[in-house]
Amino acid sequence: MSRSILIADDHPLFRQAIAMAAAKVAPDARLLEAGTLARAAEAAAAGDDLALILLDLKMPGASGYSGVALLHAERPGVPILVISSAEGAEVAREARAFGAVGFIGKGRDLGEIEDAIARALAGQRLAERGDPEVEAVAETVAGLTPTQLKVLLGLLEGRLNKQIAHDLGITEATVKAHVTAILKKLDVRNRTQAVLAARALGLGVKH
Structure with missing residues:
Protein backbone atom coordinates (compact mmCIF):
# COMPACT_ATOMS: atom_id res chain seq x y z
CA MET A 1 0.00 0.00 0.00
CA SER A 2 1.48 3.35 -1.06
CA ARG A 3 1.85 6.23 1.36
CA SER A 4 3.19 9.77 1.22
CA ILE A 5 4.73 12.22 3.70
CA LEU A 6 4.28 15.98 3.35
CA ILE A 7 7.21 18.18 4.40
CA ALA A 8 6.06 21.80 4.87
CA ASP A 9 8.87 24.26 5.51
CA ASP A 10 9.92 27.45 3.73
CA HIS A 11 13.67 26.69 3.94
CA PRO A 12 14.79 24.41 1.05
CA LEU A 13 17.88 23.16 2.86
CA PHE A 14 15.91 22.19 5.95
CA ARG A 15 13.26 20.53 3.79
CA GLN A 16 16.06 18.49 2.25
CA ALA A 17 17.39 17.48 5.67
CA ILE A 18 13.93 16.44 6.88
CA ALA A 19 13.33 14.58 3.62
CA MET A 20 16.50 12.57 4.25
CA ALA A 21 15.32 11.74 7.78
CA ALA A 22 11.85 10.78 6.54
CA ALA A 23 13.30 8.63 3.75
CA LYS A 24 15.43 6.75 6.27
CA VAL A 25 12.45 6.09 8.53
CA ALA A 26 9.99 5.30 5.71
CA PRO A 27 11.92 4.37 2.56
CA ASP A 28 8.70 3.25 0.89
CA ALA A 29 7.00 6.64 1.27
CA ARG A 30 6.62 9.23 -1.46
CA LEU A 31 7.86 12.61 -0.21
CA LEU A 32 5.92 15.80 -0.98
CA GLU A 33 7.33 19.27 -0.30
CA ALA A 34 5.67 22.65 0.26
CA GLY A 35 7.24 26.04 0.93
CA THR A 36 4.07 27.93 1.90
CA LEU A 37 1.03 27.16 4.01
CA ALA A 38 -1.28 27.53 0.99
CA ARG A 39 0.74 24.98 -0.98
CA ALA A 40 0.84 22.65 2.03
CA ALA A 41 -2.95 22.85 2.39
CA GLU A 42 -3.38 22.03 -1.31
CA ALA A 43 -1.03 19.06 -1.06
CA ALA A 44 -2.74 17.83 2.11
CA ALA A 45 -6.19 18.02 0.52
CA ALA A 46 -5.03 16.21 -2.63
CA GLY A 47 -2.90 13.50 -1.01
CA ASP A 48 -5.26 10.54 -0.59
CA ASP A 49 -2.41 8.33 0.64
CA LEU A 50 -1.00 10.93 3.05
CA ALA A 51 0.43 9.22 6.15
CA LEU A 52 2.17 12.11 7.94
CA ILE A 53 2.64 15.88 7.80
CA LEU A 54 5.94 17.40 9.00
CA LEU A 55 5.26 21.08 9.61
CA ASP A 56 7.24 24.19 10.50
CA LEU A 57 5.25 26.82 12.43
CA LYS A 58 7.06 29.71 10.71
CA MET A 59 5.58 29.26 7.26
CA PRO A 60 4.60 32.03 4.83
CA GLY A 61 0.87 32.44 5.25
CA ALA A 62 0.86 31.06 8.80
CA SER A 63 0.18 32.99 11.99
CA GLY A 64 0.85 31.34 15.33
CA TYR A 65 -0.66 27.86 15.22
CA SER A 66 -2.90 28.50 12.21
CA GLY A 67 -0.82 26.13 10.07
CA VAL A 68 -1.43 23.26 12.46
CA ALA A 69 -5.13 24.08 12.76
CA LEU A 70 -5.67 24.45 9.02
CA LEU A 71 -3.84 21.27 8.01
CA HIS A 72 -5.57 19.34 10.79
CA ALA A 73 -8.91 20.61 9.46
CA GLU A 74 -7.98 19.55 5.93
CA ARG A 75 -6.90 16.06 7.00
CA PRO A 76 -8.05 15.33 10.57
CA GLY A 77 -7.01 11.69 10.36
CA VAL A 78 -3.40 12.41 9.34
CA PRO A 79 -0.84 12.91 12.13
CA ILE A 80 1.00 16.25 12.16
CA LEU A 81 4.48 16.48 13.67
CA VAL A 82 5.65 20.05 14.21
CA ILE A 83 9.38 20.54 13.62
CA SER A 84 10.18 24.17 14.40
CA SER A 85 12.77 26.57 15.79
CA ALA A 86 10.17 27.74 18.33
CA GLU A 87 11.06 26.33 21.72
CA GLY A 88 9.42 25.65 25.07
CA ALA A 89 6.95 23.27 26.65
CA GLU A 90 4.12 25.75 26.08
CA VAL A 91 4.69 25.74 22.31
CA ALA A 92 4.65 21.94 22.31
CA ARG A 93 1.43 21.78 24.33
CA GLU A 94 -0.35 24.36 22.19
CA ALA A 95 0.75 22.76 18.92
CA ARG A 96 -0.67 19.48 20.19
CA ALA A 97 -3.90 21.15 21.31
CA PHE A 98 -4.49 22.44 17.77
CA GLY A 99 -4.15 18.95 16.33
CA ALA A 100 -0.45 18.03 16.19
CA VAL A 101 0.64 14.66 17.59
CA GLY A 102 3.83 16.25 18.85
CA PHE A 103 6.59 18.82 18.58
CA ILE A 104 10.36 18.63 18.19
CA GLY A 105 12.82 21.51 17.89
CA LYS A 106 14.92 22.00 14.77
CA GLY A 107 17.98 22.09 17.02
CA ARG A 108 17.64 18.41 17.95
CA ASP A 109 20.07 15.95 16.41
CA LEU A 110 19.02 13.95 13.35
CA GLY A 111 18.57 10.75 15.32
CA GLU A 112 16.01 12.36 17.63
CA ILE A 113 14.13 13.81 14.66
CA GLU A 114 14.10 10.41 12.95
CA ASP A 115 12.78 8.82 16.15
CA ALA A 116 10.04 11.46 16.41
CA ILE A 117 9.04 10.84 12.78
CA ALA A 118 8.90 7.09 13.38
CA ARG A 119 6.75 7.52 16.48
CA ALA A 120 4.39 9.93 14.70
CA LEU A 121 4.01 7.48 11.80
CA ALA A 122 3.17 4.79 14.34
CA GLY A 123 0.35 6.96 15.69
CA GLN A 124 2.05 7.83 18.96
CA ARG A 125 1.66 11.23 20.64
CA LEU A 126 4.88 12.98 21.62
CA ALA A 127 3.68 15.84 23.82
CA GLU A 128 2.14 15.88 27.26
CA ARG A 129 -1.20 17.50 27.94
CA GLY A 130 -1.29 21.01 29.39
CA ASP A 131 -3.97 23.28 30.85
CA PRO A 132 -7.29 21.46 30.21
CA GLU A 133 -9.29 24.71 29.87
CA VAL A 134 -6.89 26.14 27.28
CA GLU A 135 -6.79 22.82 25.44
CA ALA A 136 -10.59 22.65 25.39
CA VAL A 137 -10.80 25.98 23.54
CA ALA A 138 -7.88 25.04 21.27
CA GLU A 139 -9.54 21.77 20.37
CA THR A 140 -12.70 23.69 19.50
CA VAL A 141 -10.69 25.86 17.10
CA ALA A 142 -9.07 22.69 15.74
CA GLY A 143 -12.59 21.41 15.04
Whole structure:
Protein backbone atom coordinates (compact mmCIF):
# COMPACT_ATOMS: atom_id res chain seq x y z
CA MET A 1 0.00 0.00 0.00
CA SER A 2 1.48 3.35 -1.06
CA ARG A 3 1.85 6.23 1.36
CA SER A 4 3.19 9.77 1.22
CA ILE A 5 4.73 12.22 3.70
CA LEU A 6 4.28 15.98 3.35
CA ILE A 7 7.21 18.18 4.40
CA ALA A 8 6.06 21.80 4.87
CA ASP A 9 8.87 24.26 5.51
CA ASP A 10 9.92 27.45 3.73
CA HIS A 11 13.67 26.69 3.94
CA PRO A 12 14.79 24.41 1.05
CA LEU A 13 17.88 23.16 2.86
CA PHE A 14 15.91 22.19 5.95
CA ARG A 15 13.26 20.53 3.79
CA GLN A 16 16.06 18.49 2.25
CA ALA A 17 17.39 17.48 5.67
CA ILE A 18 13.93 16.44 6.88
CA ALA A 19 13.33 14.58 3.62
CA MET A 20 16.50 12.57 4.25
CA ALA A 21 15.32 11.74 7.78
CA ALA A 22 11.85 10.78 6.54
CA ALA A 23 13.30 8.63 3.75
CA LYS A 24 15.43 6.75 6.27
CA VAL A 25 12.45 6.09 8.53
CA ALA A 26 9.99 5.30 5.71
CA PRO A 27 11.92 4.37 2.56
CA ASP A 28 8.70 3.25 0.89
CA ALA A 29 7.00 6.64 1.27
CA ARG A 30 6.62 9.23 -1.46
CA LEU A 31 7.86 12.61 -0.21
CA LEU A 32 5.92 15.80 -0.98
CA GLU A 33 7.33 19.27 -0.30
CA ALA A 34 5.67 22.65 0.26
CA GLY A 35 7.24 26.04 0.93
CA THR A 36 4.07 27.93 1.90
CA LEU A 37 1.03 27.16 4.01
CA ALA A 38 -1.28 27.53 0.99
CA ARG A 39 0.74 24.98 -0.98
CA ALA A 40 0.84 22.65 2.03
CA ALA A 41 -2.95 22.85 2.39
CA GLU A 42 -3.38 22.03 -1.31
CA ALA A 43 -1.03 19.06 -1.06
CA ALA A 44 -2.74 17.83 2.11
CA ALA A 45 -6.19 18.02 0.52
CA ALA A 46 -5.03 16.21 -2.63
CA GLY A 47 -2.90 13.50 -1.01
CA ASP A 48 -5.26 10.54 -0.59
CA ASP A 49 -2.41 8.33 0.64
CA LEU A 50 -1.00 10.93 3.05
CA ALA A 51 0.43 9.22 6.15
CA LEU A 52 2.17 12.11 7.94
CA ILE A 53 2.64 15.88 7.80
CA LEU A 54 5.94 17.40 9.00
CA LEU A 55 5.26 21.08 9.61
CA ASP A 56 7.24 24.19 10.50
CA LEU A 57 5.25 26.82 12.43
CA LYS A 58 7.06 29.71 10.71
CA MET A 59 5.58 29.26 7.26
CA PRO A 60 4.60 32.03 4.83
CA GLY A 61 0.87 32.44 5.25
CA ALA A 62 0.86 31.06 8.80
CA SER A 63 0.18 32.99 11.99
CA GLY A 64 0.85 31.34 15.33
CA TYR A 65 -0.66 27.86 15.22
CA SER A 66 -2.90 28.50 12.21
CA GLY A 67 -0.82 26.13 10.07
CA VAL A 68 -1.43 23.26 12.46
CA ALA A 69 -5.13 24.08 12.76
CA LEU A 70 -5.67 24.45 9.02
CA LEU A 71 -3.84 21.27 8.01
CA HIS A 72 -5.57 19.34 10.79
CA ALA A 73 -8.91 20.61 9.46
CA GLU A 74 -7.98 19.55 5.93
CA ARG A 75 -6.90 16.06 7.00
CA PRO A 76 -8.05 15.33 10.57
CA GLY A 77 -7.01 11.69 10.36
CA VAL A 78 -3.40 12.41 9.34
CA PRO A 79 -0.84 12.91 12.13
CA ILE A 80 1.00 16.25 12.16
CA LEU A 81 4.48 16.48 13.67
CA VAL A 82 5.65 20.05 14.21
CA ILE A 83 9.38 20.54 13.62
CA SER A 84 10.18 24.17 14.40
CA SER A 85 12.77 26.57 15.79
CA ALA A 86 10.17 27.74 18.33
CA GLU A 87 11.06 26.33 21.72
CA GLY A 88 9.42 25.65 25.07
CA ALA A 89 6.95 23.27 26.65
CA GLU A 90 4.12 25.75 26.08
CA VAL A 91 4.69 25.74 22.31
CA ALA A 92 4.65 21.94 22.31
CA ARG A 93 1.43 21.78 24.33
CA GLU A 94 -0.35 24.36 22.19
CA ALA A 95 0.75 22.76 18.92
CA ARG A 96 -0.67 19.48 20.19
CA ALA A 97 -3.90 21.15 21.31
CA PHE A 98 -4.49 22.44 17.77
CA GLY A 99 -4.15 18.95 16.33
CA ALA A 100 -0.45 18.03 16.19
CA VAL A 101 0.64 14.66 17.59
CA GLY A 102 3.83 16.25 18.85
CA PHE A 103 6.59 18.82 18.58
CA ILE A 104 10.36 18.63 18.19
CA GLY A 105 12.82 21.51 17.89
CA LYS A 106 14.92 22.00 14.77
CA GLY A 107 17.98 22.09 17.02
CA ARG A 108 17.64 18.41 17.95
CA ASP A 109 20.07 15.95 16.41
CA LEU A 110 19.02 13.95 13.35
CA GLY A 111 18.57 10.75 15.32
CA GLU A 112 16.01 12.36 17.63
CA ILE A 113 14.13 13.81 14.66
CA GLU A 114 14.10 10.41 12.95
CA ASP A 115 12.78 8.82 16.15
CA ALA A 116 10.04 11.46 16.41
CA ILE A 117 9.04 10.84 12.78
CA ALA A 118 8.90 7.09 13.38
CA ARG A 119 6.75 7.52 16.48
CA ALA A 120 4.39 9.93 14.70
CA LEU A 121 4.01 7.48 11.80
CA ALA A 122 3.17 4.79 14.34
CA GLY A 123 0.35 6.96 15.69
CA GLN A 124 2.05 7.83 18.96
CA ARG A 125 1.66 11.23 20.64
CA LEU A 126 4.88 12.98 21.62
CA ALA A 127 3.68 15.84 23.82
CA GLU A 128 2.14 15.88 27.26
CA ARG A 129 -1.20 17.50 27.94
CA GLY A 130 -1.29 21.01 29.39
CA ASP A 131 -3.97 23.28 30.85
CA PRO A 132 -7.29 21.46 30.21
CA GLU A 133 -9.29 24.71 29.87
CA VAL A 134 -6.89 26.14 27.28
CA GLU A 135 -6.79 22.82 25.44
CA ALA A 136 -10.59 22.65 25.39
CA VAL A 137 -10.80 25.98 23.54
CA ALA A 138 -7.88 25.04 21.27
CA GLU A 139 -9.54 21.77 20.37
CA THR A 140 -12.70 23.69 19.50
CA VAL A 141 -10.69 25.86 17.10
CA ALA A 142 -9.07 22.69 15.74
CA GLY A 143 -12.59 21.41 15.04
CA LEU A 144 -13.45 24.26 12.67
CA THR A 145 -13.67 23.44 8.97
CA PRO A 146 -10.89 24.66 6.64
CA THR A 147 -13.12 27.48 5.32
CA GLN A 148 -14.16 28.51 8.83
CA LEU A 149 -10.50 28.71 9.83
CA LYS A 150 -9.73 30.87 6.81
CA VAL A 151 -12.62 33.16 7.75
CA LEU A 152 -11.33 33.33 11.33
CA LEU A 153 -7.86 34.25 10.07
CA GLY A 154 -9.47 36.99 8.00
CA LEU A 155 -11.16 38.29 11.16
CA LEU A 156 -7.78 38.24 12.91
CA GLU A 157 -6.38 40.44 10.17
CA GLY A 158 -9.25 42.90 10.67
CA ARG A 159 -10.73 42.25 7.24
CA LEU A 160 -14.36 43.02 6.42
CA ASN A 161 -16.80 40.31 5.38
CA LYS A 162 -16.73 41.49 1.75
CA GLN A 163 -12.92 41.40 1.74
CA ILE A 164 -12.87 37.88 3.18
CA ALA A 165 -15.50 36.85 0.60
CA HIS A 166 -13.31 38.19 -2.21
CA ASP A 167 -10.19 36.45 -0.84
CA LEU A 168 -11.92 33.08 -0.57
CA GLY A 169 -14.03 33.32 -3.72
CA ILE A 170 -17.33 32.97 -1.86
CA THR A 171 -20.33 35.23 -1.29
CA GLU A 172 -20.58 37.72 1.55
CA ALA A 173 -23.67 35.86 2.77
CA THR A 174 -21.61 32.66 3.01
CA VAL A 175 -18.97 34.51 5.02
CA LYS A 176 -21.67 35.75 7.41
CA ALA A 177 -22.94 32.20 7.82
CA HIS A 178 -19.41 30.99 8.60
CA VAL A 179 -18.92 33.81 11.13
CA THR A 180 -22.15 32.79 12.87
CA ALA A 181 -20.98 29.17 12.99
CA ILE A 182 -17.56 30.20 14.33
CA LEU A 183 -19.09 32.33 17.10
CA LYS A 184 -21.37 29.44 18.08
CA LYS A 185 -18.52 26.90 18.15
CA LEU A 186 -16.26 29.20 20.17
CA ASP A 187 -19.19 30.06 22.47
CA VAL A 188 -18.64 33.79 22.05
CA ARG A 189 -21.11 36.55 21.22
CA ASN A 190 -19.38 38.71 18.62
CA ARG A 191 -16.44 39.05 16.23
CA THR A 192 -14.28 40.87 18.78
CA GLN A 193 -14.60 38.05 21.30
CA ALA A 194 -13.80 35.50 18.61
CA VAL A 195 -10.62 37.39 17.71
CA LEU A 196 -9.62 37.68 21.37
CA ALA A 197 -10.25 33.97 21.95
CA ALA A 198 -8.12 33.02 18.96
CA ARG A 199 -5.33 35.47 19.83
CA ALA A 200 -5.23 34.14 23.39
CA LEU A 201 -4.36 30.78 21.87
CA GLY A 202 -1.60 32.10 19.61
CA LEU A 203 -3.49 32.24 16.31
CA GLY A 204 -2.67 35.90 15.86
CA VAL A 205 0.92 35.72 17.08
CA LYS A 206 3.97 34.97 14.96
CA HIS A 207 6.15 32.13 16.26
